[in-house]
Amino acid sequence: MTTLTRRAFVVGAPFALAACSSDPVWAPDAAVNAATYRSGGPSALTLFTVKNTGSDNGAHSALLIDGSQRVLFDPAGSFEADVSPERNDVLFGFSPAVERAYVSYHARREFYVVVQNIAVPAPVAEQAMRLAFANGAEPKAHCTRATSRLLRQLPGFDAIGGTWFPNNLSDAFGAISGVATREVREQD
Template sequence: MRHLLAALAALFLLAGCGADHVWAPDEAVARARYVSPDPPSITLYTVVRKRGGEGAHSGLMINGSQRVLFDPAGTWYHPAVPERNDLHYGITEQMRKFYIDYHARETYDVVEYTVPVSREVADMAIRRAEEYGAANKAFCGRSVSYVLQGLPGFETIPRSFFPNRIMNAFAALPGARMKVHVDGDPDNNSGVLLVQRGSVPAPAP
């Protein structure tokens, strides 16, 4: 019991899981709508500490009738991406890469798992994320697992606070494809945010 309490306490100290209540206007959400040419899918992003392998944050990219990003209790933000609570609209390829780049750094990797789904299941996931609302601090894993567990084909996903437990169950789903994103950015990633928001010129490729 003592070990469980210690683990839960550590979860609430994770820097990747802070929360805000935000509600973008209808016009901004409609204007940002992005329809990806890729097949419908659900992608789980897990931020994993390089040393020790602990999961620090969970997020979901859902590609259905539009592509959105559910980042419960997350801190990523871009002015071109309207947000309603923890759901971000207009996730183009550039914004997807910005999200990954924000989290991948010298002490954290981003592990990506993508599972193909029907358009109906993807849109059901979007609705569940819209209905969930803003997550409480450190409830990123709990929120992601709630959205997933209610979907056909995702019944094996546990309801959990722990990102790694969710990731391991997601990895076992039929058709799951894995990719690991590694970056050497410093832990203080304010420079990454400035480039993403256009406040300073982006470095040459």
């Protein structure tokens, strides 16, 4: 290794490693407990895929888990709401009003949101929640990789392969029997 190569490595390595990490976010117990939302409905999983209106290329993936409580696994996401405290890419208190705000946050002139929902047995929703809690904060651009990794560990979702591409995940999720799909488009 030449001196110039070593210097480039020594100078560049910290920047490269910084790009591979994400700052942990850990809301206090009191905030999480106060925000906990239970829908009272059947257990379900909802995949959100944000797509570019011009190219239809996927830009982001997240997973709403409706089990003993309603949380959003939003790896590397940027959505924030005072009523929805975060712990390492898991947002708590994800009521229908917060869900609408989340979708509206992403749906605009340049992007639309594909919403795919499927009812699941309660133990599957609880397993998804445990996996989301255990995942930790993801680096930027790892949203679909983390979401697909979580999903393929669940019973009935083993056909979903690991992928970095939101469209591939959306297509695989949509191929599962019982998935209902809708699009949300806004112009603001």
